[in-house]
Amino acid sequence: MTQLDLRIVKTKEALHIALLTLLKNKPLEAISISEICRIAKVNRGTFYLHYTQIGDLFEEYFKEIVEDLANSYQEPYRHVIKLNPKELNPTTIRIFHHVEKYKEYYRIILSKNVPLTYYYLLLEEVKRLLRGNLDKDYKLEDSIDSNFQATYAANAILGLIIEWYNNDFEQEADYLNEQLVKILRLT
Amino acid sequence: MTQLDLRIVKTKEALHIALLTLLKNKPLEAISISEICRIAKVNRGTFYLHYTQIGDLFEEYFKEIVEDLANSYQEPYRHVIKLNPKELNPTTIRIFHHVEKYKEYYRIILSKNVPLTYYYLLLEEVKRLLRGNLDKDYKLEDSIDSNFQATYAANAILGLIIEWYNNDFEQEADYLNEQLVKILRLT
DNA sequence: TAAATTATTGAACAGTTGTACAATAAAATT
DNA sequence: AATTTTATTGTACAACTGTTCAATAATTTA
Structure with a gap:
């Protein structure tokens, strides 16, 4: 039995990288969920499947x-x-x-x-x-x-x-x- | 010379009361600016004239x-x-x-x-x-x-x-x- | 490899945000 | 009381939020 679905791993990784990229240029509070998803090429709805806030x-x-x-x-x-x-x-x-x-x-x-x-x-x-x-x-x-x-x-x-x-x-x-x-x- | 414009005093007071009222029922993070203004009967634009965040x-x-x-x-x-x-x-x-x-x-x-x-x-x-x-x-x-x-x-x-x-x-x-x-x- | 499972997508909706601007109303000043 | 100053309003706009749903794609399991 596997624990982690590969799709989830990929999605989270993409979101992680996107957030880190954005953090280089602006403070946490100024970053929007839409922005992260755009960069991560992840559907915004998918974000909400795993997280509730950027935090x-x-x-x-x-x-x-x-x-x-x-x-x-x-x-x-x-x-x-x-x-x-x-x-x-x-x-x-x-x-x-x-x-x-x-x-x-x-x-x-x-x-x-x-x-x-x-x-x-x-x-x-x-x-x-x-x-x-x-x-x-x-x-x-x-x-x-x-x-x-x-x-x-x-x-x-x-x-x-x-x-x-x-x-x-x-x-x-x-x-x-x-x-x-x-x-x-x-x- | 007067320091405080009465209109400002009234507006701020209304916003204060509205926030306090809302805080009785929900946490600070769950309160929206629109909501406060609706209750205070103050135009939303006016809020931004005095404050930038609810905080x-x-x-x-x-x-x-x-x-x-x-x-x-x-x-x-x-x-x-x-x-x-x-x-x-x-x-x-x-x-x-x-x-x-x-x-x-x-x-x-x-x-x-x-x-x-x-x-x-x-x-x-x-x-x-x-x-x-x-x-x-x-x-x-x-x-x-x-x-x-x-x-x-x-x-x-x-x-x-x-x-x-x-x-x-x-x-x-x-x-x-x-x-x-x-x-x-x-x- | 085929079947079953489940994560992701895209589209849509009502509500919020931040900003701008001209019109208006309210207060301060003379 | 008339004039000047300035706070407030209403409207509009593009972008974001949180949520829902059926369709699709990717991954796991048997």
């Missing part, structure tokens, strides 16, 4: 990017910075290099006219990655809600990324790492 | 709400919680009661299909409110970028609000305050 199509990519973030946490950390592992687990900090690598996409998902969905996808992933560490590094008080704590920490890191984005990613990823370490030592 | 209209409200957040920081803090003022400036923490008060609106601006703009407006305001405190409470290292630090702290607090929103605001505002204090003591 759904974009989300398919972005999920791959977020997957790369998760994967990057597996391989050993090579960018060595002097930091005390008791204060900050180095794995925590690989996210900035990931963002730097995909900055064209982060420029999209952090732009103000784009829906929050992608931000939330990212937040969930960072939470998931942090959660393991939080448990290990700190003994939790019983009275603390670990969901609140995880979202607090994850969103704080996303705050750094937002500020970085506002600076048009002009600093090095390593600089962001240093800042994070300093902020954590301070608090 | 602009909604933003006018939301700015008032954010203003209330800022104002609430002026009056003395009455919800007394036992906390060490050296560890956490109590003014920091008034935000949860504000959100509770306007939770219908925060439900809108934190929903996933809504653009990031409103989130950024909120983030900027929280940063502004925190910035004063951060400077006072901590001696900043020279090497730390206060913009990064401010966005880190402000976004962390918004993280708690996001988690609270995901829980459909079921906890009390005071509970959020307690959690924040505990998290800050922990870090």
Whole structure:
């Protein structure tokens, strides 16, 4: 038994390529479904068979990017910075290099006219990655809600990324790492 | 010399009321400009004379709400919680009661299909409110970028609000305050 | 390979969007 | 109160949206 109908694969591929092509010239919000379909040579009705919004199509990519973030946490950390592992687990900090690598996409998902969905996808992933560490590094008080704590920490890191984005990613990823370490030592 | 043309005031008021009316029954993304104008009995072209998107209209409200957040920081803090003022400036923490008060609106601006703009407006305001405190409470290292630090702290607090929103605001505002204090003591 | 399944197409429809322009009405100014 | 200024209206247009349906084509299954 086969899982994927070849026609579906082809259609989605064509739509993916079309969206990427258009994104080189205009922001996500300025792209119309008709336009994508025209370029992809796919009937507009077919688009609606697979997606409901352009955002759904974009989300398919972005999920791959977020997957790369998760994967990057597996391989050993090579960018060595002097930091005390008791204060900050180095794995925590690989996210900035990931963002730097995909900055064209982060420029999209952090732009103000784009829906929050992608931000939330990212937040969930960072939470998931942090959660393991939080448990290990700190003994939790019983009275603390670990969901609140995880979202607090994850969103704080996303705050750094937002500020970085506002600076048009002009600093090095390593600089962001240093800042994070300093902020954590301070608090 | 007069500043505001009465016709403009009336038009905007009608549009405001129409949007609020519609928001009772459907989410922001499902509301069309035509619909608003039909209810407001305002020509559609007139809408475009003042706004470019529905979001602009909604933003006018939301700015008032954010203003209330800022104002609430002026009056003395009455919800007394036992906390060490050296560890956490109590003014920091008034935000949860504000959100509770306007939770219908925060439900809108934190929903996933809504653009990031409103989130950024909120983030900027929280940063502004925190910035004063951060400077006072901590001696900043020279090497730390206060913009990064401010966005880190402000976004962390918004993280708690996001988690609270995901829980459909079921906890009390005071509970959020307690959690924040505990998290800050922990870090 | 033939039959069955199902994705894609094309056409059509009512509603929305963004824009333009002349005519009109409402407000501000003198 | 008369005049000037300007916001609003109505109309029109091309493009986009979301949906439906029968006809057709591509792919899978037996």
